[in-house]
Amino acid sequence: MEYRHVPLVEQFEKVSSHEDTFYAVLLLGAHSLLCFSASDTGTNLTYAKCIFPSYPQKNEIQNIDPCLHEPGKLPRMAPPDWSSFDWDVFERRRDPTESSTKIGGALGVSHRKILNSYKRILRDCSIWIPFFPNGYGNYTPYFVSFETDYETGFVEELKKIDRSSYVYRIDNTMLLNLFFEKRLEIDSILQLEKKGIIHDLRVSSPMYSFERFQSQQGIPEPGPSPSRP
Structure with a gap:
């Protein structure tokens, strides 16, 4: 949901109370609210992955370059065929x-x-166990969304850094939950837009989150579970 000039606290509390909502984040910036929920009509969440990093790191987050890899789209995630x-x-x-x-x-x-x-x-499940060597609270989280021909390249590059990242794709838009040690590191993503590697860039920072299966609120650590078809 795009930014509405004021935090959508009431909307966040409303969607968090829905039984089918398993992940919601109240945001400041280009977007105001992110919500993942189960639905009988399907989902536009087409990919979700927790990136397991390299430790010690093979690259720094401000130096990632998806163009080192061939253009490629991430595979489409289908809802599991469960009874x-x-x-x-x-x-x-x-x-x-x-x-x-x-x-x-x-x-x-x-x-x-x-x-x-x-x-x-x-x-049908993937491992979702993040790793943050300096402790989760010592990183500054951002949500960045964009479109690119180098979706698989971003995933490969994020594997080289020393902390986890969360990768989603919603319809044709890639959404990354990145964790920076310094706020200025976000400038590296802005440079990728200037180079034409990504476009339609939106940047947001989380205020509060809800994760049903953790039964707690705070800056988001977990990611989504499989969507009920």
Whole structure:
């Protein structure tokens, strides 16, 4: 949602209270609100990934150059073809202390059926465990959105730095949640626009976030879970 001149606090609180919302961020800058939610009509979130970095780093964030790679678009992420039973297993598996036997008892099935469903679920999931060597609170987060022919190049370059980044694509727009040690490092992204590598650049900074499965608010650490089809 584009910027409306004042923070959309009421709208943020409203979407955060919706049962289907699993991630929302109140923003300042070019956009005012980011929200990911489950929907029966599909989703325009076509890609989501937590980048696992290089440590020690192979490059600095202000020096990333997606043009070192061939132009390429990221693969389109399809909603998982899960049954309602699979979704029930997925929700319960968020608690690592619950055994397959306990979940099976709650759902009225054998633990083996739970394990078989869980194996199918794992094939459709990606690891979302970020790494911040200086501690999460010692970085300045930004959300930057743009269009580019070098989507895959950005992913490869972000793998070279020493901290995680979150990569999304919404329709044809790439959205990066980047973490800088110094605020001036954001200038490196502006330079990419001047060079014509990216266009329609929008920059925002987060104020508050909601992540349903963490049950807390604050500057966003987590990313989205799979979208219910």
